[in-house]
Amino acid sequence: MKKANPFSTKKRLFFLIGSLVFITLLTLIILMHIKENRNPAPSSSIQETSVTITNKGFIPNEITIQRWQNTRILIKNMEGHHNFILEKYGIKTRMLQPGESIYVYFYASAPFEYPGGYRFYSDSGDGHGVEITGLLNVL
Numbered sequence: 001m002k003k004a005n006p007f008s009t010k011k012r013l014f015f016l017i018g019s020l021v022f023i024t025l026l027t028l029i030i031l032m033h034i035k036e037n038r039n040p041a042p043s044s045s046i047q048e049t050s051v052t053i054t055n056k057g058f059i060p061n062e063i064t065i066q067r068w069q070n071t072r073i074l075i076k077n078m079e080g081h082h083n084f085i086l087e088k089y090g091i092k093t094r095m096l097q098p099g100e101s102i103y104v105y106f107y108a109s110a111p112f113e114y115p116g117g118y119r120f121y122s123d124s125g126d127g128h129g130v131e132i133t134g135l136l137n138v139l
Contacts (some may be wrong), residue, residue: 050074051134053082053096053122058134067108067115067138076101082122086136095124108138115139 047069052059053076065071075084077096084093084104093102115138122132 046070046072048072048074050076051084051120052076052078053080053084053132054078055080057132058120058122061134062137063134064137064139065108069108071106071108073104074101075104080124082124082132084120085123086118086120088118 047065048071049063049065051063051073063073073084075093075096077098077100079098081095081097083095084102085091086104089106091104091106093104096102118136118138120134120136124132
């Protein structure tokens with residue numbers, strides 16, 4: 001009976017794994033290149049704004065940003081337990097304690113490719129009887 005050569009099996013496995021890694025990296029590079037060519041380059045400056053959350057809602061409940069910009073929003077929770085959710089961009093903070101603040105950073109590209117209004121909200125479930133929502137206007 002002929003024994004299997006362990007080195008040939010290891011070489012095949014190594015070649016297979018190496019090929020998969022190479023194909024994955026090549027695909028990522030191509031996708032990044034396509035995205036870079038479609039979107040303007042991000043500005044080196046950061047547009048900043050802030051939102052305060054109370055049990056009655058967001059203050060202000062409407063904010064405006066420029067698309068194709070690095071963006072930082074300071075979320076300040078003044079009372080109750082609240083979070084900040086901007087589903088269109090996949091942003092969801094943890095629940096903030098009263099008096100706690102957190103920054104949210106993002107580059108306002110896709111899905112903000114087109115100007116418009118995007119809903120943000122808190123799903124705190126504190127039962128204040130008030131729907132806590134706001135509008136992010138992208139110009």
